[in-house]
Amino acid sequence: MGKNVLIFIVVAYEIIFIIFIIPCANDGFPQVGRNESNENKTLNLLKSFFCIDLSYQIVVTKPDVDYEETHWAVLNGVHLEGAMLAYTVLKRADLRGAHLKRASLHKAKLRQVDFQTANFIEAELQEADLRQANLQNVLNLTVEQLSEVKTLFEAKLDPDLRKQIEKDYPHLLEKPKPEKEKKEE
Numbered sequence: 001m002g003k004n005v006l007i008f009i010v011v012a013y014e015i016i017f018i019i020f021i022i023p024c025a026n027d028g029f030p031q032v033g034r035n036e037s038n039e040n041k042t043l044n045l046l047k048s049f050f051c052i053d054l055s056y057q058i059v060v061t062k063p064d065v066d067y068e069e070t071h072w073a074v075l076n077g078v079h080l081e082g083a084m085l086a087y088t089v090l091k092r093a094d095l096r097g098a099h100l101k102r103a104s105l106h107k108a109k110l111r112q113v114d115f116q117t118a119n120f121i122e123a124e125l126q127e128a129d130l131r132q133a134n135l136q137n138v139l140n141l142t143v144e145q146l147s148e149v150k151t152l153f154e155a156k157l158d159p160d161l162r163k164q165i166e167k168d169y170p171h172l173l174e175k176p177k178p179e180k181e182k183k184e185e
Contacts, residue, residue, distance in 0.1 A: 072091065072092040072093060073090070073092075073093040073094065074093075074094045075093055075094060075095050075098060076094055076095070076096050076097055076098075077096070077097040077098065077099070078095065078098050078099070079098075079099045080098060080099060080100055080103050081099050081100070081101045081102060081103065082101070082102045082103060083100075083103045083104070084103075084104050085103055085104060085105050085106075085108050086104050086105070086106040086107060086108065087106070087107050087108060088105075088108045088109070089108070089109045090108060090109065090110055090113055091109055091110070091111045091112060091113070092111070092112040092113065093110075093113050093114075094113075094114050095113055095114060095115050095118055096114050096115070096116045096117055096118065097116070097117045097118060098115065098118040098119070099118075099119050100118055100119060100120050100121075100123045101119060101120075101121045101122060101123070102121070102122045102123065102124075103123045103124070104123075104124045105123060105124060105125050105128045106124055106125075106126045106127060106128070107126070107127040107128065107129075107150075108128045108129070109128075109129045110128055110129060110130050110133055111129055111130075111131050111132055111133065112131075112132045112133060113130075113133045113134070114133075114134045115133060115134060115135050115138050116134055116136055116137050116138065117137050117138065117139065118138050118139065119138075119139040119140055120138055120139065120140050120141040120142075120145060121139070121140035122140075123141075123145065124145075124148075125145050125146065125148055125149050126148045126149075127148070127149065127150045128149045128150060129149075129150045129151055129176075130149050130150075130151065130152050130155050131151050131152070131153040131154055131155060131176065132153070132154045132155060133152075133155045133156070134155075134156045135152075135155055135156060135157050135158070135161070136156050136157065136158055137158065138158075141161070143161065143164045143165065143168065143169075146161070146165060146169070146172070147168070147169050147172075149172060150176065151172060151174075151176045152165060152172040152173055153172075153173060153174065153175050153176055155173075
């Protein structure tokens, strides 16, 4: 009897793992809204176990010797589906072909990042700093997503996207005001 119960539990776990958790981990978990329903709490809990959380991390730092055209980190084709990258510093990273489906890039510093052919489907870009970023030939990046960024100053955009931004959100293309430096103690 005990053996059958154990077999049932193992099989049930494997079915849940195969049907729900693996596809969510591959595609990123659905974005969870601000209201904390039981379903959202469950999704947040699962997301915390199965998605990368690099929030508040300085992933890229300036090298000792800085060459003008050199990337500080090469992350070509990286899979960051559903990743939490809020407040992350990825300045001058090479993210060409990155998979950013449902990634949270809230207030991330993405200056001079090369995003060519990266997939932005359902990515959250609220207040992201995309100045001088290369956003040419990216996939699934919408004007609505870009409308929420902090700045697109000197960013490289596809002509159609640039025209729409110039028309609807011209302030994003202007030089941003300098940020106040925080004193480190």
